Amino acid sequence: MTIKKMIAERLGEGIAALGVPGAPTAEELASMLEYPPDDSMGDLALPCFKLSRTLRRAPVQIATALADCLAGLSCVGKAEAVNGYLNISVSHQYLTDSVLSGILDAGARYGASDVGCGKTVVLDYSSPNVAKPFHIGHLGTTVIGHSLKKLHEFAGYKCVGINYLGDWGTQFGKLIVAYKKWGDRQQIEEGGIDKLVELYVRINNAISGNEEKGIPADPALGDAARAEFRKLELGDEENLALWRWFIDISLAEYQKTYKQLGIEFDSYKGESFYTDKMPAQVQKLRDMGLLKIDDGASIVDLEPYNMPPCLILKRDGSTLYPTRDIAAAVYRKETYDFDKAIYVTSAGQSLHFAQWFKVVELMGYQWHDQLVHVPYGTVSINGAKLATRTGNVVLLKDLFKAAIDEVAGIMEEKNPDLENKQEVAEAVGVGAIVFYYLSNSRIKDINFVMEDALNFDGNTGPYAQYTYARTCAVLRRAGDMEEIPLQITENDEAALLKVLARFPEKVNAAIADYEPSVITRYILDVAAAFNRFYHNCQILNAEDATVRATRVALTRAVNVVLGNAFPLICLKTMEKI
Known part of the structure; x- marks a missing residue:
């Protein structure tokens, strides 16, 4: 149990004793507890004016009464009422006896929980379009999605990571035409994607034509591409072989990219x-009377829900993304019986998800409220727009290579005798890019700056x-330390332990808000x-044996917490840099 939760439960008991109806629960009180901006105000503070109306008492009165009810609680060193606030300081003895020992005893399980035990979460993320390269625009869905998977696993959920490949559509008709017209099999085998x-x-x-390159438009090739895709849909053997x-x-x-990131999927x-x-x-929609014809296309009218119509079938009867997403969701529910299905995509697709989620609800699927869209902002390098059609992309592999080469150069200069230099350079270079991305709230737009990401002295990976x-x-x-009683004596020791004590709370917050940056900032x-x-603080050179042992134990606790936190955001632990 976290310190905040222990205090909230005792406060809840104190408030319940007042016998006032509608009093806040321990969970609500925990959410009201704040971390003060100044250490002189304690480690936690409860703004009692928030309780004044419910408890029908003045904030000062409430703070005084609640300070008394915290007396004797092992984790509280001091509780005092100050101007309507209840300021709470954590006991140094508790930090030593419970927090420090708790971290060391739990080890790799510190911060983990079993709240998700028996529950399944399906996560749909990364999902690149086949025959198109990984560029920096794919980074968000890939690392946010994987981080959310690791966070949920850490909380006891069974997770299924799905890479919903964009492996169908008219773009394959274009590619088949291009290959038949200009392609060379050996060159593609050697040059790859x-x-x-x-x-x-x-x-x-x-x-489309390209004026700059003097290429005239040839619409006939577009017709040919549609024809080739139609052949693919009908099972043409030659086109199917090319597609595979x-x-x-x-x-x-x-x-190769997933390996660098340490990411694996359960389904492709x-x-x-x-x-x-x-x-x-589609037939279910039709049978339920939800499907309407609009200018030849089949739609579900969502005007009553303040949304544009959801397009299910084009005029020619071909399907669209909502149709596929609905079918995929039904299949996944039947296959995995998920308790939650998380979709990690750009914020630009928010309307699309709101529409087909609503259609799933209208179809009577009771699990519609288990569908969650996790949107994120755009990413650019110096404001560059990314578009595969025109070839204007910043490839992720090129970005990784540049970062790895830069780190390798720094290490060659600062630590030329380091073993496994290439492995370390890759872990630090790739980690720098991922950490930089996940340091920001996911919904924010990001302009990536390599120099900032690779700064060893800044807030970086x-x-x-x-x-x-x-x-x-x-x-x-x-080495191996003699086991002796430990004791916190310095403020810097206590301050460090207080930060370490918050890890379980941060994990819970990151899961609740689908926000990996909570962990990145905590790190x-x-x-x-x-x-x-x-x-x-002197660690190994401390003269007193108890002080030395305590500080080594503190260092080990930091090692445990960082070692547990890094994998949650795709960051690798390196023992030597």
Whole structure:
């Protein structure tokens, strides 16, 4: 149980004793407890004016009464009423006996819970379009999605990570035309997805024209592409073979990126898998009278819900994204019986998800409220817009390589004798990019700046990883310590432990808000608190054996917390940097 929860429960008992109807619960009180901006105000504060109307008492009266009810609670060192606030200081003895020992005893399970035990979460994320490269725009869905998966697993949920590949659609007609017209199998086998992208850009330029390059528009190629895709839909063997080959080429490339990120998926079922599952859902909509014809297209009218109509079938009878998403959701519910299905996509798709979620509800599926859209903002480099059709992309593999090379250069200069330099450079370089991205609230738009991401002295991934490596260095030098009673004596020690005590609370908050940045920012708080402690307190050179043992134990606790937190945001732990 967290310190905040312990205090909230005791406060709840004190308020209940007043016998006032409608008094706040312990959970509500926990949410009211604040972390004061100044240490002189204690470690936690309850603004009692928030309770004044309910309890029909003045804030000062409430604060005084509640201070008395906290007397004797082991985690509270001091509780005092100050101007209508209840200021609470955590006991140093409790920090030593319960928090520090609790972290060391729990080890890899510190911060974890079983709140999700027996529940299943399906997460749909990454989901690149086949035959298109991973660019920086794909980073958000991939790392946010994986972070949410790791967070839910840490809380005891059974998680199913789904890579819903964009492996169907008219773009394959274009690619087939381009390959038959200009393609070379050997070149594509050797060049991989880059060669497929060249063909895709070339066919789009040829269809639409490109004034700058002097390429005239050729609409006939667009007709040919639609014809080739129709052949693919009808099972043409040659086109099916090409389509499968394009997927294999693409997946081989994607797997390299996933390996660098340490990401694995449980399913790669893409859009094509659901083509034979859509008719049943369309018929259900028709049978329920939900489907209406509008200018030849089949729609579900969502005007009563202040949304545009949801387009289910085009005029020619072909399906669209909502149709596929509904069919996929039904299949996943039947297959995994999820308690929650999370979709991580850009904020630009928010209306799309709101529409088909509403359609699922109108279809009578009782699990409609288990569908969750987690949107995120855009990302750019120096404001550059990204578009695969025109070839204007910043490839993720190029970004990773640039970061890895930069880190390798720094390490060669600062630590030339480091073992496994390439492995460390990759972990730090890739980690820097991911950490930079996840440091921001997911809904915010991000302009990526490489120099900022790779700064070892700033609020960055390299700084966090270096801090972890520093704890490892201290622990290596400390060796096996004699077991003696521990005791916190300095404010920097207590301040560090108070930060470490918040980890379970931060994990819960990150899950509740679908917000990995809660963990990223917390890691920076831990790093800052540890580095202050490291610079201000002698650890291995402390003269007193109890002080030395306590500080080594504190360092080990930081090592545990960072070691548990890093995987939650796709960051690798490196013992030496």
